[in-house]
Amino acid sequence: xxxxxxxxxxYGLYVWSAFSFTLISFLTLxxxxxxxxxxxxxxxxxxxxxxxxxxxxxxxxQSVNKEILSNTSNI
Amino acid sequence: MFKYFExxxxxxxxxxxPKYVLFLFIVILSIGLTEALILSPEDYxxxxxxxxxxxxxxxxxxxxxxxxxxTFLSIVGYIFKIRNFFLIAKSxxxxxxxxxxxxxxxxxxWGKPTWGTWWAWDARITSMLILALFYTMYLVAWRIFExxxxxxxxxxxxxxxxxxxxxxxxxSVDWWNTLHQPASINILSKSSxxxxxxxxxxxxxxxxxxxxxxxxxxxxxxxxxxxxxxxxDRL
Numbered sequence: 001x002x003x004x005x006x007x008x009x010x011y012g013l014y015v016w017s018a019f020s021f022t023l024i025s026f027l028t029l030x031x032x033x034x035x036x037x038x039x040x041x042x043x044x045x046x047x048x049x050x051x052x053x054x055x056x057x058x059x060x061x062q063s064v065n066k067e068i069l070s071n072t073s074n075i
Numbered sequence: 076m077f078k079y080f081e082x083x084x085x086x087x088x089x090x091x092x093p094k095y096v097l098f099l100f101i102v103i104l105s106i107g108l109t110e111a112l113i114l115s116p117e118d119y120x121x122x123x124x125x126x127x128x129x130x131x132x133x134x135x136x137x138x139x140x141x142x143x144x145x146t147f148l149s150i151v152g153y154i155f156k157i158r159n160f161f162l163i164a165k166s167x168x169x170x171x172x173x174x175x176x177x178x179x180x181x182x183x184x185w186g187k188p189t190w191g192t193w194w195a196w197d198a199r200i201t202s203m204l205i206l207a208l209f210y211t212m213y214l215v216a217w218r219i220f221e222x223x224x225x226x227x228x229x230x231x232x233x234x235x236x237x238x239x240x241x242x243x244x245x246x247s248v249d250w251w252n253t254l255h256q257p258a259s260i261n262i263l264s265k266s267s268x269x270x271x272x273x274x275x276x277x278x279x280x281x282x283x284x285x286x287x288x289x290x291x292x293x294x295x296x297x298x299x300x301x302x303x304x305x306x307x308d309r310l
Contacts, residue, residue: 005112008122009122011123014184014188015123015127018185019111019112026286030293033169033290033294037293043304044304044307047304047308048307
């Protein structure tokens with residue numbers, strides 16, 4: 001059964017390469033988007049940290065900014 | 076109604092959703108892969124090579140669906156001046172392009188054992204390649220034009236021109252004599268595909284749709300943080 005799963009009557013190379021290409025593409029896209037996300041988020045945190053207290057208080061009054069700062073559990 | 080599409084209102088949802096979508100995607104993909112590679116039967120004519128259908132067809136469907144959605148969002152966004160629609164469209168495009176490339180590459184791999192060639196300038200395949208070019212132009216336009224208004228205009232024009240290609244892709248197998256087989260699944264009439272193959276196909280389609288939703292959410296959040304970064308610069 002295992003042999004049949006790999007070789008698939010001679011079509012195994014085609015089937016496995018199509019599925020592998022798909023899964024590798026998924027993983028690459030996921031990682032690229034995740035890296036971009038982390039980069040922007042770190043930039044945001046660094047910029048926020050450099051604000052003086054008055055400006056930081058104003059920026060923190062915006063709900064989205066609060067969400068970005070509090071949301072560290074993102075994938 | 077459009078006030079509900081404001082980024083501030085959406086972000087609280089989009090920032091929390093990816094982890095749940097990722098979990099659901101892994102579960103559905105595992106079921107889909109088991110069905111597609113192990114449990115589904117081989118075809119009486121194409122033997123095991125038919126299994127490529129389970130990645131090729133969903134990828135093609137989703138890339139077409141995403142391009143149609145991008146066009147709709149761009150046109151409505153341009154008419155009603157809803158900037159967030161452009162942000163949503165821009166966030167959908169990367170997964171659309173990747174699904175388009177997957178459809179082309181897996182189609183090429185499937186073509187070798189079935190037609191005896193990796194590539195043919197067939198109407199369906201060529202029109203899918205043209206769609207990939209439109210996706211690329213769309214993404215490049217966002218990078219080139221830093222002025223938002225100009226980017227909105229140019230990307231809308233690209234999607235309007237590109238959408239003309241979508242019905243050509245769909246009906247190319249009916250209008251011309253092509254190597255590519257006609258559609259096996261029809262919404263309005265009886266499908267010619269057996270349930271034992273339809274189930275894994277639909278499961279893989281659901282998994283791919285969840286993956287594009289996951290990428291969209293992550294990209295949308297990134298774009299939103301980018302805007303907020305610019306806002307902090309102006310403070």
